[in-house]
Amino acid sequence: MKLIFVTWGLSALHAASAHYVFNKFIANGTINKDWKYIRQVSPFVNVTKPGGPQQKPLYDLTSSNIRCGRDAMTTGNGTEIATVIAGHEIGFRLDLWFPKSDSKTLQYNFTIPAGTPAGLYLLRVESIYPRIEFNSSQFFMNCAQIEVIGSSNPVSPPGPMTRFPGAYDDTDEGKLYV
Numbered sequence: 579m580k581l582i583f584v585t586w587g588l589s590a591l592h593a594a595s596a597h598y599v600f601n602k603f604i605a606n607g608t609i610n611k612d613w614k615y616i617r618q619v620s621p622f623v624n625v626t627k628p629g630g631p632q633q634k635p636l637y638d639l640t641s642s643n644i645r646c647g648r649d650a651m652t653t654g655n656g657t658e659i660a661t662v663i664a665g666h667e668i669g670f671r672l673d674l675w676f677p678k679s680d681s682k683t684l685q686y687n688f689t690i691p692a693g694t695p696a697g698l699y700l701l702r703v704e705s706i707y708p709r710i711e712f713n714s715s716q717f718f719m720n721c722a723q724i725e726v727i728g729s730s731n732p733v734s735p736p737g738p739m740t741r742f743p744g745a746y747d748d749t750d751e752g753k754l755y756v
């Protein structure tokens with residue numbers, strides 16, 4: 579399975595110590611149920627509560643958890659595969675939780691490039707909160723399971739390629755420390 583990788587900076591939100599999980603996948607303008615197309619992360623509870631343990635950040639860039647979230651390499655079987663059309667918009671919705679105020683919902687949209695070759699992919703979404711102390715930056719990521727269809731002029735192979743763990747490390751200036 580191939581990987582598409584999207585990163586958003588949510589630093590402004592982090593200023594309020596928000597924790598979150600990208601638990602809803604949007605396709606064809608429909609907001610799907612929690613974890614329907616997104617690999618569930620541990621602890622495996624049915625209800626994703628604001629501020630719950632599923633929303634805790636990851637820190638260890640050498641862990642395989644950095645691929646798709648905590649223990650998500652074991653949950654692919656229980657996750658459905660969303661068919662998405664190349665060139666169409668998809669989205670991720672997250673429930674944000676602020677320790678001292680309300681929870682809030684945000685949605686980030688992204689267009690699957692029209693030239694993405696047809697096939698099965700893990701669509702990885704990530705937000706990084708860089709912190710000044712070494713080895714304390716926070717990582718939030720989840721993966722949707724998708725099958726891309728309807729490509730036009732597919733680029734082969736798709737790229738650039740990278741790997742998780744390994745795409746970046748604790749000494750990458752600007753990303754992981756300031």
Ligand SMILES: *[C@@H]1O[C@H](CO)[C@@H](O)[C@H](O)[C@H]1NC(C)=O
Nearest residue numbers: 604606607608669685686687
């Ligand atoms: C994302 O797309 C949805 C429709 O699927 C739309 O309602 C929403 O406003 C879009 N959000 C952003 C930030 O563009």
Ligand SMILES: *[C@@H]1O[C@H](CO)[C@@H](O)[C@H](O)[C@H]1NC(C)=O
Nearest residue numbers: 618620621622623624625626
């Ligand atoms: C989730 O809900 C199902 C069906 O209601 C139940 O069988 C299962 O034990 C629940 N899982 C957890 C982790 O609570």
Ligand SMILES: *[C@@H]1O[C@H](CO)[C@@H](O)[C@H](O)[C@H]1NC(C)=O
Nearest residue numbers: 650651652653654655656657
């Ligand atoms: C996924 O399901 C297949 C077939 O049901 C099974 O052989 C395989 O062990 C399962 N994998 C995991 C990681 O649960």
Ligand SMILES: *[C@@H]1O[C@H](CO)[C@@H](O)[C@H](O)[C@H]1NC(C)=O
Nearest residue numbers: 605606608659660661662663
């Ligand atoms: C989106 O729409 C296409 C075309 O109708 C359909 O094949 C696909 O299954 C839909 N995907 C989802 C996740 O609803």
Ligand SMILES: *[C@@H]1O[C@H](CO)[C@@H](O)[C@H](O)[C@H]1NC(C)=O
Nearest residue numbers: 636637638639712713714748
């Ligand atoms: C970073 O912190 C983790 C614990 O969160 C620790 O296991 C790891 O060894 C640390 N890495 C470095 C390079 O200090």
